Amino acid sequence: MSARLIALLVVALAPGAWASDAFFATEVVDAVALPQAPSGVADPAWARVPGKAFTLAPQRTLRLNDKLANEALAAPGVSEVLVRAAHVGPALVVLLEWSDGAADLVRDDEVNTYADSAAVQVPVSFGPGLRLPAISMGDEAQPVRLWLQRATKTGSQLSALMAAGFGSSTRQGPATPREGTMAWEAAARRWRAQFSVPLDAKAALVPMSFAVWDGARQERAGNKRLSSWRFVRVPGRTPDAAYVKAMAWGFSPGDLGDPQKGKVLAEAVCVSCHHLPGRAIAPVGLAPSLVDIGVIATPGYLRESIVSPSEVVLYGPNPNQHYDKSQARDPNGAYPNNDGFRWFTVGADGKRTSKMPSFAGFSAEQLGDFVAYLKTLDGKGSTP
Amino acid sequence: MSKRQLAMVMDLNKCIGCQTCTVACKTQWTNRNGREGMYWNNVETKPGMGFPKKWEEQGGGFDANGNLNEGVVPSRYNDYGVPWDYNAAEIMKAAEFKAQTEPRGGPNWDEDVGAGDFPNSYFFYLPRICNHCSNPSCLAACPREAIFKRDQDGIVLVDLARCEGNRMCIAACPYKKIYFNPKLSKSEKCIFCFPRIEQGLPPACADQCVGRIRFVGYLDDVDGQVHKLVNVHKVALPLHPEYGTQANVYYVPPMSGPRRFDKTGKPIEGSERIPRAYLESLFGPAVHDVLERMNAEVEKRKTGAPSELLDLLIAYKHSDMFRLGKPRPGFKLPVMK
Numbered sequence A: 001m002s003a004r005l006i007a008l009l010v011v012a013l014a015p016g017a018w019a020s021d022a023f024f025a026t027e028v029v030d031a032v033a034l035p036q037a038p039s040g041v042a043d044p045a046w047a048r049v050p051g052k053a054f055t056l057a058p059q060r061t062l063r064l065n066d067k068l069a070n071e072a073l074a075a076p077g078v079s080e081v082l083v084r085a086a087h088v089g090p091a092l093v094v095l096l097e098w099s100d101g102a103a104d105l106v107r108d109d110e111v112n113t114y115a116d117s118a119a120v121q122v123p124v125s126f127g128p129g130l131r132l133p134a135i136s137m138g139d140e141a142q143p144v145r146l147w148l149q150r151a152t153k154t155g156s157q158l159s160a161l162m163a164a165g166f167g168s169s170t171r172q173g174p175a176t177p178r179e180g181t182m183a184w185e186a187a188a189r190r191w192r193a194q195f196s197v198p199l200d201a202k203a204a205l206v207p208m209s210f211a212v213w214d215g216a217r218q219e220r221a222g223n224k225r226l227s228s229w230r231f232v233r234v235p236g237r238t239p240d241a242a243y244v245k246a247m248a249w250g251f252s253p254g255d256l257g258d259p260q261k262g263k264v265l266a267e268a269v270c271v272s273c274h275h276l277p278g279r280a281i282a283p284v285g286l287a288p289s290l291v292d293i294g295v296i297a298t299p300g301y302l303r304e305s306i307v308s309p310s311e312v313v314l315y316g317p318n319p320n321q322h323y324d325k326s327q328a329r330d331p332n333g334a335y336p337n338n339d340g341f342r343w344f345t346v347g348a349d350g351k352r353t354s355k356m357p358s359f360a361g362f363s364a365e366q367l368g369d370f371v372a373y374l375k376t377l378d379g380k381g382s383t384p
Numbered sequence B: 001m002s003k004r005q006l007a008m009v010m011d012l013n014k015c016i017g018c019q020t021c022t023v024a025c026k027t028q029w030t031n032r033n034g035r036e037g038m039y040w041n042n043v044e045t046k047p048g049m050g051f052p053k054k055w056e057e058q059g060g061g062f063d064a065n066g067n068l069n070e071g072v073v074p075s076r077y078n079d080y081g082v083p084w085d086y087n088a089a090e091i092m093k094a095a096e097f098k099a100q101t102e103p104r105g106g107p108n109w110d111e112d113v114g115a116g117d118f119p120n121s122y123f124f125y126l127p128r129i130c131n132h133c134s135n136p137s138c139l140a141a142c143p144r145e146a147i148f149k150r151d152q153d154g155i156v157l158v159d160l161a162r163c164e165g166n167r168m169c170i171a172a173c174p175y176k177k178i179y180f181n182p183k184l185s186k187s188e189k190c191i192f193c194f195p196r197i198e199q200g201l202p203p204a205c206a207d208q209c210v211g212r213i214r215f216v217g218y219l220d221d222v223d224g225q226v227h228k229l230v231n232v233h234k235v236a237l238p239l240h241p242e243y244g245t246q247a248n249v250y251y252v253p254p255m256s257g258p259r260r261f262d263k264t265g266k267p268i269e270g271s272e273r274i275p276r277a278y279l280e281s282l283f284g285p286a287v288h289d290v291l292e293r294m295n296a297e298v299e300k301r302k303t304g305a306p307s308e309l310l311d312l313l314i315a316y317k318h319s320d321m322f323r324l325g326k327p328r329p330g331f332k333l334p335v336m337k
């Protein structure tokens, strides 16, 4: 690239680039162009690719019913995943690296053990004008693609899935999982797993999120640890400035306000339905718990869900988890479900509306304070 | 939840613990493809740990307010048990006779042990299948909603195409009647022999029951024995009603049988061998009234007076125990090859 062209680019990008420096520093992995895909996690080519560490928090927005898995949630579950990315022709090859106490593998002789696993998630569509999918496996308007690897004796089982919300993931392609690339490094006590994500010819900034499961903590399904949406920047391509601006909200000084003021606000308006650290007044399951929300949600998503909660209506847990004993039983003895625990109402047209009221009346300053506080909820608090 | 509900009534006074039902089920459904360790039907001795071991202490079901409880997924090695072999070859060389792997459990692990001290020891058999509950907690727990209840008969089934083997259902079932298939990585359970039901045939366990203890029919079929025993005579009770799943297998509780003996070996008049408190812990407080009415019915019958209830329970004709509609015209039972 000529010096003149670089100078031009700097001029063209300068305002956006300055404002989003912090965003690129903490939220974006720069992919490195490689002539060919690494053959696996041990390929020496990975040594030339720098990585970035992202925080993972245990999924505690909704509580599942395995007693031992829930007990494990009481111990600190916050961890990190180191992500490296390579751009190879029509794909992004991603290497995840994370620590674990021991290797837990898929077994065919025991029925209460779970395998260490990892997954990457990418929106089906993304780019200028499109919001990110809900972090919990997408939503109906914004579905996601997922790649999942479960550790086996010989490597891993790799599955490709699509999902449009919690509990909706559906396998794509062959019914039997393919052989993946996941390797345990006993001395370092860490897993490495390589994923290949198809990339279209134009995408310059690819949203991606990461999850790992520790079998020893009984983790499987929604009992997992996950990151918020992060991004991979494709080398040699220039991200759309407006898209960067939209995604980067909340990462530059001045976007967010005073977390202390936000805390006062949140404790006044949120706790009748949501759990906050040390403030668990609402019945479990009434609404998503916010104890780790700062790790798993982006500032933009938090702002949107306060201003227009029905933009993304989370489906929530299985509606049969609560039944209503104040109602009459049907002729077969069944109680009807307790709709008080549903997170939405359904209109005559079948459209779902979140039960959460909109707080669009908040001033920009109040919103900034609010999101600043929610971003401090870092997953390190114990389950309330 | 469903339009109709199939149910089974088991008369515990007639079960002889022969395990024919267990074997009928196993050969029909669970002797292959990773299901070998499952017993969709098992017969356990009560009092006893049962199968899987101490299943009554593993949580699940709903709390008193109708909220799903937490539960535990049992272990194959420690709770369900794995089959073992003996060192048959070595004992010919005068080795000590022993198991090749340490036996830790099995489907009839504490069979016939029971409780109480001689000569007042007691036990009875409790055959168990999935209860095809009206508020199934297995179904409620599945984050993928892969478990469904059939509208036409209330049979609870796993959609194996949706099941991802996450086992929340196993933690949730307080009866531990849904199992993990480690070969397929799916959860599987008693299907109430729905392919047989659809042909007008009772489930294999009921059809082959040697003791003729099992009645099968729809709860709303007012001419059916199931309806009469559950809703008219009200002598059949669900197991552990406090689990809150509204189970649809109903048990006629065991009448106490022989009296207790005193120190001198004389029977104590009016005493009962099986403690009522124990029966209440299984079938709830309604068990007292049921047993009193059944005892009264027996006394009445002794005088020669007719008893519809006892005639029903005797089940003179095995085929009268099942009311499932007529088989499809031209239907023939498939021949096993």
Ligand code: SF4
Binding pocket: B129, B130, B131, B132, B133, B136, B137, B138, B139, B156, B172, B173, B174, B175, B176, B177, B178, B189, B245
């Ligand atoms: S007995 Fe267990 S497996 Fe069967 S329907 Fe009830 S909760 Fe589900």
Ligand code: SF4
Binding pocket: B014, B015, B016, B017, B018, B019, B020, B021, B022, B043, B125, B127, B208, B209, B210, B211, B212, B213
């Ligand atoms: S076949 Fe009938 S009598 Fe025999 S163990 Fe089973 S339920 Fe009892």
